[in-house]
Amino acid sequence: MSEIDLKRFFLEEVRLFESFPADKVEEIVIKSRLATYEGNEAILETGDEGKFIGVMISGHAEISMTDNTGTRAVISQLEKGDVFGVMSLLTGDRIVADVIAGNRCFVLMIPQEVFNSHILANPKAVGYLSRLLADRTRAMSVDLVTAQARAVAKSEDPYALTLTGNAPGKIVVLNVGISQIHFGIYDTAESGADIHGIIDNADTAVAHITVRVGPQQQKVDHVPFKLDELFKVIVEATALLGPAFTFHPEDVTAIGHRVVHGGNKFSSSVVITPSVIADIEELAVFAPLHNPVNVAGIRVALQQFPNVPQVAVFDTAFHQTLAPYAYLYGLPYELYKQHGIRRYGFHGTSHRYVSLKAAEVLKRPLGELEIVSCHLGIGASLCAIDHGRSVDTTMGMTPTDGLIMPSRSGSIDPAVMIHLMEQHHMSPEQLSTLINTESGLKGISGISSDIHAIEAAAAEGDHRALLAHKAFCYQVRKNIGAYVAAMGGIDVLAFTGDVGETSATVRSLACQGLGYMGIKLDEEKNRHLGKLGSHAVISADDSPVTIIVVTNDDERLVAWEALRAIERNQLLLEAKAAETPAIPVEISAHHVHLAQAEVEALFGPGHQLTPMHELSQPGQFACEEQVHLVGPKGRIAKVRVLGPTRKETQVEIAMTEQFKLGIQPPIRQSGDLAGTPGITLEGPYGSTTIERGVVCAQRHIHMAPEDALRFRVRDNYVVRVRVEGERELIFGDVVVRVNPAFRLAMHIDTDEGNAGNIRTGMLGYIEEIQSRH
Numbered sequence: 001m002s003e004i005d006l007k008r009f010f011l012e013e014v015r016l017f018e019s020f021p022a023d024k025v026e027e028i029v030i031k032s033r034l035a036t037y038e039g040n041e042a043i044l045e046t047g048d049e050g051k052f053i054g055v056m057i058s059g060h061a062e063i064s065m066t067d068n069t070g071t072r073a074v075i076s077q078l079e080k081g082d083v084f085g086v087m088s089l090l091t092g093d094r095i096v097a098d099v100i101a102g103n104r105c106f107v108l109m110i111p112q113e114v115f116n117s118h119i120l121a122n123p124k125a126v127g128y129l130s131r132l133l134a135d136r137t138r139a140m141s142v143d144l145v146t147a148q149a150r151a152v153a154k155s156e157d158p159y160a161l162t163l164t165g166n167a168p169g170k171i172v173v174l175n176v177g178i179s180q181i182h183f184g185i186y187d188t189a190e191s192g193a194d195i196h197g198i199i200d201n202a203d204t205a206v207a208h209i210t211v212r213v214g215p216q217q218q219k220v221d222h223v224p225f226k227l228d229e230l231f232k233v234i235v236e237a238t239a240l241l242g243p244a245f246t247f248h249p250e251d252v253t254a255i256g257h258r259v260v261h262g263g264n265k266f267s268s269s270v271v272i273t274p275s276v277i278a279d280i281e282e283l284a285v286f287a288p289l290h291n292p293v294n295v296a297g298i299r300v301a302l303q304q305f306p307n308v309p310q311v312a313v314f315d316t317a318f319h320q321t322l323a324p325y326a327y328l329y330g331l332p333y334e335l336y337k338q339h340g341i342r343r344y345g346f347h348g349t350s351h352r353y354v355s356l357k358a359a360e361v362l363k364r365p366l367g368e369l370e371i372v373s374c375h376l377g378i379g380a381s382l383c384a385i386d387h388g389r390s391v392d393t394t395m396g397m398t399p400t401d402g403l404i405m406p407s408r409s410g411s412i413d414p415a416v417m418i419h420l421m422e423q424h425h426m427s428p429e430q431l432s433t434l435i436n437t438e439s440g441l442k443g444i445s446g447i448s449s450d451i452h453a454i455e456a457a458a459a460e461g462d463h464r465a466l467l468a469h470k471a472f473c474y475q476v477r478k479n480i481g482a483y484v485a486a487m488g489g490i491d492v493l494a495f496t497g498d499v500g501e502t503s504a505t506v507r508s509l510a511c512q513g514l515g516y517m518g519i520k521l522d523e524e525k526n527r528h529l530g531k532l533g534s535h536a537v538i539s540a541d542d543s544p545v546t547i548i549v550v551t552n553d554d555e556r557l558v559a560w561e562a563l564r565a566i567e568r569n570q571l572l573l574e575a576k577a578a579e580t581p582a583i584p585v586e587i588s589a590h591h592v593h594l595a596q597a598e599v600e601a602l603f604g605p606g607h608q609l610t611p612m613h614e615l616s617q618p619g620q621f622a623c624e625e626q627v628h629l630v631g632p633k634g635r636i637a638k639v640r641v642l643g644p645t646r647k648e649t650q651v652e653i654a655m656t657e658q659f660k661l662g663i664q665p666p667i668r669q670s671g672d673l674a675g676t677p678g679i680t681l682e683g684p685y686g687s688t689t690i691e692r693g694v695v696c697a698q699r700h701i702h703m704a705p706e707d708a709l710r711f712r713v714r715d716n717y718v719v720r721v722r723v724e725g726e727r728e729l730i731f732g733d734v735v736v737r738v739n740p741a742f743r744l745a746m747h748i749d750t751d752e753g754n755a756g757n758i759r760t761g762m763l764g765y766i767e768e769i770q771s772r773h
Helices: 003-013 022-030 086-091 112-119 123-138 144-154 227-239 274-285 291-304 317-321 333-339 348-362 414-423 428-435 441-445 451-459 463-487 497-502 504-511 523-527 554-577 596-603 655-661 705-711 750-755
Strands: 033-037 042-044 052-058 061-066 072-078 098-101 105-111 170-176 180-187 195-200 207-213 216-222 252-259 310-314 370-376 380-386 389-393 492-496 535-537 546-550 583-588 591-595 611-614 621-630 635-646 650-652 679-682 687-690 694-697 700-703 717-723 729-738 745-749 763-772
Touching (some): 003 022, 003 052, 022 112, 052 086, 052 112, 086 123, 112 123, 170 554, 180 227, 180 554, 195 227, 216 227, 227 291, 252 291, 274 291, 291 310, 317 389, 348 370, 348 380, 348 389, 348 492, 348 535, 370 463, 380 463, 389 463, 451 463, 451 497, 463 504, 492 504, 497 504, 504 523, 554 763, 583 750, 591 596, 596 679, 596 687, 635 655, 694 745, 700 705, 729 763, 745 750
Parallel strands (some): 252 310, 370 492, 583 745
Antiparallel strands (some): 033 105, 061 072, 061 098, 170 180, 180 195, 370 380, 380 389, 535 546, 583 763, 611 621, 621 635, 621 679, 679 687, 700 745, 717 729, 717 763
């Protein structure tokens, strides 16, 4: 096909381009790539990340899926002018179907950046793609959720845990501490050449510097230096590794900073601005020895790299999904309201990474797993991760209260902390400074904070070493059991951190006696773990719970979070620049979705639900039917049934209604019912008891694909939404749900509406993208 014929083809035969002027189509083609595929060659494969859409120029292909029996079902035939790769780019999920060439195909590959900048700006093109997605979704032989789960299972990197970026460059990570500076340098184009460095300033007479890449390590002593000379020192130190690894500042494309305390202000990593720095400094009241030095490192990096995006990665951010009943202490409520005294949790980046890695190892979606993550290192904490969200953690208000930790103070009762504040007229800042002393295992053992030194002494019969080791393992095992109970089950038990990765004894004792919970350790695998790669599975083959050890690399995790935060920020800037519309807010009262079996049990054999009026979501309606909810303690009468019927009965109540019924359902997305409590339903014909199905609905936004494109978000993104009104509020932890059948609306429950005096019809605006799942 000649160049002239090709231009005419795109203008006249490709529906995607029918509303574009000729010069815009020519620009799109120039910035895209022409590719040839032979017959039976895979153009796209299930599990791949969607990075482009394709336009068929010649030849033919088919979109198909394989079910659990290996049977392949054809979803759509592709001919000249047809478009493919749409679903993954519109929803953000992995590719859920294969695109296989039928004969030699000539294809235009439009990359994501061109798609974002050119095609998304054309409303008619967006509408066409949305209708195309809807048609292909209906043609699937399996539901979209099942297809997405299969895509995760087949993908090599379903949660984008690599540091591969859109452009080659170096990501620098700084962890500026009180006496040590840890740094990492990561290449977005070449894995395996990561540089790690530690600058130890504990000795005021000399700085001890260690740098390593792979197995190569160099050590050097350096005269004491001021912090503003840091990058000069890093250049000198990396030069010891050889010319190939010397740090060149001009290669830096992003800088990530570990920041200890983000309070309740930051629920995700954020691109650094002057206001972010001011907030970090204000939060130093909770981490007076940490946040100020973190800020000092940020200021030096901003001075040296004023045009490079820089990100603050908070230890506390992942735990901002804790419910009030999990983060409040048994203290006067005013202390929380006035002084912010509550559980914040730490090691959040590590726990989040562990959860994603666990889902990748099991080849299951994160949103269906219950995980207990044990970060055991210089600091130690456990985290209960229920379907991707932190719901409890052992660390508290400051970086120093929580488990008995190897080298920080531990198990400080909040009531004791408040007593000290009142008796000695201390501020939270002064108290945090006081308790940040060397204790934990070293305090009990009198030997060391090194777990291996304690284990060696214990092996020789040292009483205090035995006691310290037993106390530590007891705390770990006790909290594993507590979190299994809190979540109502467990799928994965994960160990990470220096102790978690290297002490077979700690892992063994932590799992001891938990077989009745399905936690069965393979002692042979555990003892002979050897050199750890990215992870290792150490559970017995017949263990219902998968036990894994995950390699922890704090600096790499900060680099990974920094890349994700920069991408989120860019998406948000694009969305705001496009003047995206507001989101209508709707208050959702308690209600019931019934399966047909429960309909007949409650209203009589053969009964069909009676529509009363339509709801905002297409195809959904309120019914004439009502039921009574009966819990162990009480009942709620006349709860509206919503239609149509579902595969499984689900009851949605507000948090304040839990006490009345005597049950404690988790906060979940609709349809995510694993591990939820049951309830009795009463109707005019009879009653029925469901074994599971009661949830408090996570606040969420329904979007059609064209809405998601305008907002630059995708399915399962989590965002913060500002709702205008008499008491303007920002709601965090709002999950985005994208489906061709949805209509734009944000749903909150009656408790959330009452808290902000919010009424149906008010408007919300996306302020921040918290995370991309």
